[in-house]
Amino acid sequence: MSRLLAVAVVVVVVLGAIGAVDLLRSTRPPSAQVAAIAAAGLHVVGNRLENAAGRPVVLRGVNRSGTEYACVHGSGIFDGPSSAASVRAIRSWGATLVRVPINEDCWLGINGVSKARSGAAYRAAIVAYVAQLQRRGITPEVSLMWAAPGRYLATYQPAAPDADHAPALWTSLARIFRNNHDLILGVWSEPAVSASCFANGGVCGATYGPSNTPYRSAGTKQAVRLIRAAGFGGVIAIPGVEYASDLSAWLANEPHDPLGQLVAEAHVYTNQPCSTTGCLDRTMLPVARRVPLLFGEVGQQDCSTGALQRILGWAATHTVSWAAWTWDTWGNCEALISSYAGTPKNPYGAFIRRTLTPHA
Numbered sequence: 560m561s562r563l564l565a566v567a568v569v570v571v572v573v574l575g576a577i578g579a580v581d582l583l584r585s586t587r588p589p590s591a592q593v594a595a596i597a598a599a600g601l602h603v604v605g606n607r608l609e610n611a612a613g614r615p616v617v618l619r620g621v622n623r624s625g626t627e628y629a630c631v632h633g634s635g636i637f638d639g640p641s642s643a644a645s646v647r648a649i650r651s652w653g654a655t656l657v658r659v660p661i662n663e664d665c666w667l668g669i670n671g672v673s674k675a676r677s678g679a680a681y682r683a684a685i686v687a688y689v690a691q692l693q694r695r696g697i698t699p700e701v702s703l704m705w706a707a708p709g710r711y712l713a714t715y716q717p718a719a720p721d722a723d724h725a726p727a728l729w730t731s732l733a734r735i736f737r738n739n740h741d742l743i744l745g746v747w748s749e750p751a752v753s754a755s756c757f758a759n760g761g762v763c764g765a766t767y768g769p770s771n772t773p774y775r776s777a778g779t780k781q782a783v784r785l786i787r788a789a790g791f792g793g794v795i796a797i798p799g800v801e802y803a804s805d806l807s808a809w810l811a812n813e814p815h816d817p818l819g820q821l822v823a824e825a826h827v828y829t830n831q832p833c834s835t836t837g838c839l840d841r842t843m844l845p846v847a848r849r850v851p852l853l854f855g856e857v858g859q860q861d862c863s864t865g866a867l868q869r870i871l872g873w874a875a876t877h878t879v880s881w882a883a884w885t886w887d888t889w890g891n892c893e894a895l896i897s898s899y900a901g902t903p904k905n906p907y908g909a910f911i912r913r914t915l916t917p918h919a
Contacts, residue, residue, distance in 0.1 A: 593818055596792045600740030601698060603794060603820045607878065608851045611740075618698050618880035619918055620656030621649060621895060621911070622856060624887050626685065627704040630665035630676040631714055636684045638887060639899050643691055648901035649886060650695040653915035657692050658855055658882040660704035660748065661685060663721075663728050664713040671712065686735060693741055700796060700855065700882070701736070702745025703728060708767050708774035718751035719765040719776035729782050733789035745796040745855065746782040749826060754800050754808035783814040783821070796853060798824040803855065804831045807842045810849060822851040828884075829859040829866035836873050847877050854881035862892040864910040871914060883911045 596602050600611050608616040625638030639645070649657060664670045666685075668678025689699045706728075707713040708721035725747075732744060747757075756763035760778030767774055779797050786795060797814060799806035803826035813821065823846045827834060833842060846852055854874060859867050874881050887894050888904070895908035903909040 592792065596740065596818065596820065601742070601794055602740075603822065603851055606848055606850055606852075608794070608822070608880065615878070616880075617878050617918075618656035618853070618882075619915055620654035620658075620697065620882050621652075621886040622658040622660070622882050622884045623649075624660060624885040626665075626688075627660040627662045627716075628714075630662055630681055631672060631705070631712060633673070633676075636665075636676055636681055637688075641684070641688050641691070643694075645899050646688075646691045646695050646697070648899060649692075650697060651901055652912045653918050654697060655918065656698050656700065656880060656882050657886075658700040658702055658745070659685065659688065659692075660702050662713050663703060663706035663724050666728055666731065667724060669724065670707070670710055682731075682735065689736075689739070689742060693739075698741055698743065700743040700745050700853075701732065702748055702796065702855065703732075704748040711767055716748055717765060717767050719757060719760075720747050720782070721765070721767075722760060722775040722777040725777040726781060726785055729785045730789045733786040733791035737790035737792075740793055743794045743796050743822065743853075744786060744791060745798070745824065746779055746786075747798055748855075749802040750798060750800050751802055752776065752800065754812045757800055758812035758814065779812075780814040783816050787817065792818055792820065794820050794822055796822050796824040796855065798826070798855065802826060802831075804828075804833050805842065806846045806852075809846050813850075822853050822880075823847075824853045824855040826856040827854050827870055828857070829870070834866060834870060836869060839870070839873050844877060847879060852877070852879045854879055856884045857881045858884040858893060859907060860892060862905040862907050864907055867907070867910065 598611060602609055610616050629635050629638045664672050665677040665681045692699045705713045705716050706721055708723045750757045752764040758778050758780055760776045762773055762775050765774055765776045766772055799809050806823055806825055809823050825843060885893055888896055892905060894904050895911055896902055897904040903912055
């Protein structure tokens with residue numbers, strides 16, 4: 560046998576062995592814990608979401624902003640109604656996903672927020688709203704958005720979760736929803752630190768307050784560990800950096816999850832650099848091929864829809880879930896509705912309703 564032929568035989572044997580190992584990995588039965596999660600509700604298999612019956616799921620819906628800010632501004636817990644009728648209005652558009660942003664201080668009942676709008680009262684309101692959504696067949700994503708280190712009041716969305724309070728919030732959130740198998744927990748909304756800092760935490764770029772005081776951030780690796788330790792076995796959303804618009808370093812910094820139930824979250828707006836299909840192909844498609852991809856916020860800052868049609872067309876092609884920003888009656892083009900009965904406010908709202916309706 561010639562040396563060239565011998566080398567070729569060895570290569571074939573080695574490649575065959577590697578292929579056999581990959582086959583074993585792909586066909587090995589899941590652990591009992593993962594199998595139980597899959598049987599109970601929403602779960603991750605490879606790069607797709609599946610329901611309890613094992614059918615692929617693509618979630619589409621809206622953000623319901625208000626629970627991140629109303630409690631600290633003194634106007635209540637929700638901005639607008641949280642009634643069964645208001646949820647029916649969302650569902651009437653065909654929504655199967657509602658992202659519910661939360662406030663760290665209000666959830667934990669710290670830093671002087673009124674007891675009527677924080678702590679047990681706030682948590683009970685969020686739990687009740689999640690139940691309302693689920694009764695209508697809507698999957699909630701409960702996502703930490705507004706937070707603050709130390710004794711600062713959480714009045715906006717900082718660059719990264721803080722080590723002072725975020726770990727306690729993640730643990731509390733996981734314990735409360737540990738038996739709820741049809742929702743997504745979002746560990747953070749829009750990081751503005753490096754991918755390494757966001758994954759590992761530390762004093763690495765996040766500041767807070769009028770003097771921009773540096774603070775120690777908590778990382779996504781810690782978040783996943785705490786959420787699993789607290790008993791939540793369901794889906795966890797991990798956003799990209801640059802205000803969740805950049806997923807180019809997501810795979811390199813993906814937290815280890817022993818249950819394999821992570822989704823990547825991006826926020827895609829028409830005025831951002833990565834709003835073209837070319838950029839989405841370069842930076843987000845590689846991630847979508849490995850794990851489920853969720854556009855946790857998608858929208859535009861004017862009332863037009865041309866660029867947004869391309870973004871949601873890309874999402875449909877690549878089975879990406881999404882939630883439009885936002886189901887609120889604000890006086891600008893970000894608002895989808897003019898009334899909580901579900902009346903579209905502008906061409907943007909009408910377009911989102913038309914896009915959701917076929918999936919009702």
